[in-house]
Amino acid sequence: MVMASEDEVSLLVIVVDVNPIWWGQQANREPQFTLSKCLDAVMVMGNSHLVMTRNNKLAIIASHCQESHFLYPFKLWKSGDGHGDDNPSTSGDGKYELLSVANDIMAEEIKILMSRTEVKGNQTDTLLAGSLAKALCYIHRVTKELEAGQEIKSRILVIKAADDCALQYMNFMNVIFAAQKQSILIDACVLDSDSGLLQQACDITGGLYLMIPQKIALAQYLLWVFLPDSDQRSQLVLPPPVHVDYRAACFCHRNLIEIGYVCSVCLSIFCNFSPICTTCETAFKIPLPQMVKAKKKKLKPST
Amino acid sequence: MAALSEEVLLVVKRVRQRKQDGTLYLMAERIAWGPEGKDRFTVSHLYADIRCQKISPDGKAKIQLQLVLHTGESTNFHFSNESTALRDRDAAKDLLQQLLPKFKKRANKELEEKNRMLQEDPVLFQLYKDLVVSQVISAEEFWANRLSLNNVDHSASNNKQEVGISAAFLADIRPQTDGCNGLRYNLTSDIIESIFRTYPAVKQKYAENVPHNLTEKEFWTRFFQSHYFHRDRISTGLQDIFSECAKQDEKGLRSMVVQGVKNPLVDLLSLEDKTLDEGYGSNSMAPSTSSANKTVKENSNSAIIKRFNHHSAMVLAAGAGKKADAPNDQASETSSTDGNSRDSDFFQPPVKKVKIQEAIEYEDLHMENGKKTVALNLKKSDRYSHGPVPLLPQQYTTSQDIINSVNCIQQEIANYKPCLTQVMSSSTASSAIAALSPGGLLMQAGSQQAINQMVPSDVQGELKHLYTAAGELLRHFWSCFPVNTPFLEEKVVKMKSNLERFQMTKLRPFQEKIQRQYLSTNLTGHLEDMFQMAYNKFHAWQTRQMLRKT
Numbered sequence: 001m002v003m004a005s006e007d008e009v010s011l012l013v014i015v016v017d018v019n020p021i022w023w024g025q026q027a028n029r030e031p032q033f034t035l036s037k038c039l040d041a042v043m044v045m046g047n048s049h050l051v052m053t054r055n056n057k058l059a060i061i062a063s064h065c066q067e068s069h070f071l072y073p074f075k076l077w078k079s080g081d082g083h084g085d086d087n088p089s090t091s092g093d094g095k096y097e098l099l100s101v102a103n104d105i106m107a108e109e110i111k112i113l114m115s116r117t118e119v120k121g122n123q124t125d126t127l128l129a130g131s132l133a134k135a136l137c138y139i140h141r142v143t144k145e146l147e148a149g150q151e152i153k154s155r156i157l158v159i160k161a162a163d164d165c166a167l168q169y170m171n172f173m174n175v176i177f178a179a180q181k182q183s184i185l186i187d188a189c190v191l192d193s194d195s196g197l198l199q200q201a202c203d204i205t206g207g208l209y210l211m212i213p214q215k216i217a218l219a220q221y222l223l224w225v226f227l228p229d230s231d232q233r234s235q236l237v238l239p240p241p242v243h244v245d246y247r248a249a250c251f252c253h254r255n256l257i258e259i260g261y262v263c264s265v266c267l268s269i270f271c272n273f274s275p276i277c278t279t280c281e282t283a284f285k286i287p288l289p290q291m292v293k294a295k296k297k298k299l300k301p302s303t
Numbered sequence: 304m305a306a307l308s309e310e311v312l313l314v315v316k317r318v319r320q321r322k323q324d325g326t327l328y329l330m331a332e333r334i335a336w337g338p339e340g341k342d343r344f345t346v347s348h349l350y351a352d353i354r355c356q357k358i359s360p361d362g363k364a365k366i367q368l369q370l371v372l373h374t375g376e377s378t379n380f381h382f383s384n385e386s387t388a389l390r391d392r393d394a395a396k397d398l399l400q401q402l403l404p405k406f407k408k409r410a411n412k413e414l415e416e417k418n419r420m421l422q423e424d425p426v427l428f429q430l431y432k433d434l435v436v437s438q439v440i441s442a443e444e445f446w447a448n449r450l451s452l453n454n455v456d457h458s459a460s461n462n463k464q465e466v467g468i469s470a471a472f473l474a475d476i477r478p479q480t481d482g483c484n485g486l487r488y489n490l491t492s493d494i495i496e497s498i499f500r501t502y503p504a505v506k507q508k509y510a511e512n513v514p515h516n517l518t519e520k521e522f523w524t525r526f527f528q529s530h531y532f533h534r535d536r537i538s539t540g541l542q543d544i545f546s547e548c549a550k551q552d553e554k555g556l557r558s559m560v561v562q563g564v565k566n567p568l569v570d571l572l573s574l575e576d577k578t579l580d581e582g583y584g585s586n587s588m589a590p591s592t593s594s595a596n597k598t599v600k601e602n603s604n605s606a607i608i609k610r611f612n613h614h615s616a617m618v619l620a621a622g623a624g625k626k627a628d629a630p631n632d633q634a635s636e637t638s639s640t641d642g643n644s645r646d647s648d649f650f651q652p653p654v655k656k657v658k659i660q661e662a663i664e665y666e667d668l669h670m671e672n673g674k675k676t677v678a679l680n681l682k683k684s685d686r687y688s689h690g691p692v693p694l695l696p697q698q699y700t701t702s703q704d705i706i707n708s709v710n711c712i713q714q715e716i717a718n719y720k721p722c723l724t725q726v727m728s729s730s731t732a733s734s735a736i737a738a739l740s741p742g743g744l745l746m747q748a749g750s751q752q753a754i755n756q757m758v759p760s761d762v763q764g765e766l767k768h769l770y771t772a773a774g775e776l777l778r779h780f781w782s783c784f785p786v787n788t789p790f791l792e793e794k795v796v797k798m799k800s801n802l803e804r805f806q807m808t809k810l811r812p813f814q815e816k817i818q819r820q821y822l823s824t825n826l827t828g829h830l831e832d833m834f835q836m837a838y839n840k841f842h843a844w845q846t847r848q849m850l851r852k853t
Contacts (some may be wrong), residue, residue: 021700027715035680035712036719047723095801107721119709121702134363169690197690213744217735219726224739237741240748242516243346249691256691 002115011154022162041219125165155185315385349682350406416487433772472497
């Protein structure tokens with residue numbers, strides 16, 4: 001049960017947040033942990049996953065503020081087509097060729113991505129929802145391209161740096177529910193500040209959420225917590241799940257409320273009672289308290 | 304013990320009970336037996352207590368009557384008068400048969416119902432034990448809500464469906480050989496009823512002949528002996544009382560054939576027995592239908608088939624009941640009277656029309672004439688697509704910051720070379736591992752043991768019972784509000800005292816018990832809170848009542 005069978009493919013998609021603005025500021029805050037270090041750690045994680053079993057597959061997506069770009073696998077590869085034209089210089093240290101090729105491609109692609117970054121003032125948020133959607137599409141495609149008799153288990157690991165973007169809320173939620181339907185786990189490794197959206201994603205899909213105290217030990221955290229797949233996790237002692245704040249936000253102020261009023265026609269949530277729902281303009285009768293009647297009764301005998 | 308004013312319906316002498324001679328008395332409301340020579344009754348049962356009576360089979364030497372009570376006890380009476388024993392027993396049995404149904408107590412049924420409910424639902428039983436047996440609440444209050452639910456079920460089951468007739472009831476009789484060249488037919492009342500319902504002619508004959516001319520036994524013997532019952536119905540003439548039945552059956556069959564089938568989509572005439580005969584169908588000899596040419600074998604075959612069809616038709620007719628006949632008769636009347644004058648479409652028999660209608664129309668394809676609905680009118684639908692306001696304020700970045708950051712990163716990545724041998728130092732790795740190990744920084748929340756592992760299971764079980772019982776009491780209490788009637792006032796006061804009593808008798812001992820077991824978890828805090836809320840509400844209500852009165 002713990003050993004994967006020959007026909008089971010395990011696909012890991014790593015979504016790395018490479019928001020240049022955040023990482024640029026990070027370079028000033030903490031020079032010992034920069035984007036390069038982070039990418040190294042991601043590479044170690046990817047290599048480890050590929051080495052676990054021959055049937056494991058990997059994909060890495062860089063989530064930028066202008067686009068989501070696949071760092072691995074190389075887009076122009078066709079199956080069976082070797083990269084024959086390239087220099088056959090496998091790294092001199094005798095590494096498993098798949099890993100060295102993968103690392104080279106990743107490095108190459110991130111350079112290309114960063115070099116074409118344009119500076120735009122209104123686009124400072126990481127396009128995380130889009131990257132997750134791309135990840136889901138990739139998983140879907142790989143699932144369709146399986147050979148007969150093969151089964152696949154996929155999961156997405158999100159390494160998040162910058163803060164949540166409130167505008168991506170709906171897209172995010174849609175992605176989360178789609179992943180849940182497809183039984184795809186979403187794990188989250190958060191570097192800086194807690195993200196409510198990712199907490200929800202992990203809770204709903206059954207993945208792990210972790211905010212790491214030491215960024216420089218990122219590789220260790222990744223290997224310890226996120227490398228085992230979901231079957232193996234039940235056998236290990238891992239950090240316990242986080243308490244998720246599922247409170248709804250009222251439609252009038254966007255505050256999180258625990259008890260509120262819900263319009264029975266359009267299901268919009270309000271923190272205060274109002275006789276007319278502002279979303280669908282339905283009028284509601286206000287229930288009269290019973291004390292009014294009692295008072296009337298009292299008046300009669302006295303007159 | 305015999306009340307002088309009781310009306311004695313039947314007295315049977317020479318009845319033994321437990322090997323003692325005595326006399327059996329059947330009164331208006333009870334049955335009693337007293338030994339010979341004494342004028343007291345040693346055995347006395349009210350008819351209401353008797354569940355059923357049983358008699359010994361006919362062939363046995365001892366002629367006995369047994370009474371089974373509701374409680375399960377049984378009393379045996381042995382009729383020992385040589386000459387009249389059987390008659391006495393049958394007389395007693397018949398009288399009891401008439402009297403017992405009158406006294407079937409309704410209340411007993413309720414008791415049985417309650418017992419059944421308690422046995423079926425262990426949670427209910429536990430609740431009953433906790434509340435009623437320990438005198439916290441009275442039995443009537445306990446059953447007040449529950450019985451009303453079940454009465455609904457009873458009324459539904461009273462409208463029983465009529466049991467149909469098995470088509471094989473005649474075959475089920477299965478004669479057994481008697482050993483000496485005779486046959487033994489076992490007739491139960493079910494089979495007799497089936498025969499009467501299917502063949503009303505036989506029922507008529509039975510009514511005419513029994514018990515004047517023939518006994519029941521003789522009637523049935525003749526029935527089975529007659530050729531009416533057997534396969535080959537060659538009419539014998541003779542004194543066979545069933546030859547008339549045979550003729551009636553023929554008439555019935557013919558009228559059924561004439562009536563035909565009312566469904567225009569069913570064409571019975573297209574079903575024909577066509578045998579290929581000799582020559583595999585190449586012989587062009589048409590099958591003759593005149594009865595003169597038929598062989599003997601064909602005749603008997605057609606007779607059996609005719610009887611078979613008739614039997615099936617009678618079984619169906621008996622099962623259809625009386626309601627189906629009435630509209631059919633009306634239908635045939637309307638078709639026969641005005642068939643000439645009006646348009647033929649108008650006056651097709653309604654059954655035929657319905658059948659054709661069913662065949663050509665599909666309900667799903669009809670135009671939808673659903674109820675009028677009101678459309679949802681959303682003025683501000685974008686409200687649904689926004690999430691909550693982020694709790695932490697967004698960091699504000701100046702455009703200069705942005706430019707600097709981007710440049711910095713671009714430079715860094717342009718010179719990026721993966722250096723996988725120096726991703727982190729061993730000290731950072733070990734500190735990370737320490738944080739992830741049990742007891743470490745990140746594992747704090749998981750170190751709390753689940754409560755259900757720390758508390759023994761019997762304590763858990765007791766807690767569950769306490770919750771169920773307390774829930775029941777609190778439900779009674781809270782359902783009294785708002786207090787509108789004097790009945791509810793009384794009830795609310797009573798319930799409050801019930802709650803206090805429950806707290807004293809059940810909750811406190813439980814708390815002491817768990818304290819003695821050194822369990823530090825607060826298991827009863829929630830229960831106490833619930834009780835306190837109830838008391839608060841009661842006090843508030845009481846003060847309001849007093850203010851009103853003054």
